[in-house]
Amino acid sequence: MALRQIFRRLSVNRIPGRIYPSLGQPFSSAASLSEPIRATLFPGDGIGPEIAESVKQVFGAAEVPIEWEEHYVSDKVDPRTESFLTWESLQSVRRNGVGLKGPMATPIGKGHRSLNLTLRKELGLYANVRPCQSLPGYKTRYDDVNLVTIRENTEGEYSGLEHQVVRGVVESLKIITRQASLRVAEYAFHYAKANGRQRVSAIHKANIMRKTDGLFLKCCREVAEKYPEITYEEVIIDNCCMMLVKNPALFDVLVMPNLYGDIISDLCAGLIGGLGLTPSCNIGEGGIALAEAVHGSAPDIAGKNLANPTALLLSSVMMLRHLKLNNKADRIQNAILSTIAQGTHRTGDLGGSSSTTDFTKAVCDHL
């Protein structure tokens, strides 16, 4: 019974044609665009609208040629998507090819899918990319973190196939497919090459899970052969955890299956100061990119002009890089980093007392 379910899932996920990314996409010719690029914006809940406003202001000050299409989560379940995200919102992202998402609080209840799950499945978001860089001026125990975690986001341990064998014994199926592993490995190497990274490390536990992680590694090795200029290595997950907390400078790009990716990407966020500062971008089939802030909606400080927009701003920078607007991306990123490094305008979570608007204005001034 479970086998049939697996096969059905696999055939739904099959995407014919090319494996990958924005290389052939229309938005690769950056500089001279006569008309603005349309991007979908989901401000989200809680502090979402405030930090989305920050992004709009900074983009305006930097004269970024982006036209936002805002979409909100509705309060009724849309039967076409089985969730609070409407079909129109999803179509908007599919059409525009890029989006930026603020924090969304999933309403509790039955009869609908979680918002993140909806986005992931409907847009085929298969890789979650999180660059983790130490912020100069914001001290944590680790000063020299400069790595990127790339997590396979569709299968693995999170395939959702759990069943009870007998009372007190439950089984969970971990699915690793050649297709998904190749896909994420291709993206990882493409990202490394496009961003000037030297090394890609595949994180695994193939000594214990020989067939599943073994297949993942096999796929990574195949892709590695096509990029001889990039160093490829394989690191066992527990060794990786230890090395990350002892000497994170050892890592460059990490590519991993779903569960390890979940854990390691949050661990790396912890190394640089938490989810409030970490950008993230989800890559989908056909070169779709949905950048998002991975922190929560912080309802306790919503509407009080206290939120830190850094995560969403850095995520929007990732979105710009995906669109090959590297000049603008660099300018905005440098402005953010200098503002934080300067130390005079920091929001509460970084130990300062600036408001969201003050911080945003400081970033605009630094442009």
Add this chain to the structure above:
Amino acid sequence: MQLVSKPEQFDVMVTPNLYGNLVANTAAGIAGGTGVMPGGNVGQDHAVFEQGASAGNVGNEKIVEQKKANPVALLLSSAMMLRHLQFPSFADRLETAVRRVIAEGKYRTKDLGGSSTTQEVVDAVIAKLD
């Protein structure tokens, strides 16, 4: 993430197999590495004690040849074994001696930033036993 940013909020952590492996290695990395973390495996009828974190420091030929392996992890694990056998006073004496040697900082193996050999560290621990 919490472990990495604020490890002091945790006391005892109980986990399933995979997560435990990851958490133990992360915690060991934060606290000083495989060379210093003790550990034990407890079963229905028996208990086996070995160093706590599995990563690295294992099967490294170079360390064995140069006699630079850190004995602290296994010494502390044996102290855990003594406690398990209900010899708390012996366990305390051993642990105190080891702690003093590390605190003093004169005899440290390479992984702790020093240059002593295994034997030198062991001799120092014996010297500090009371």
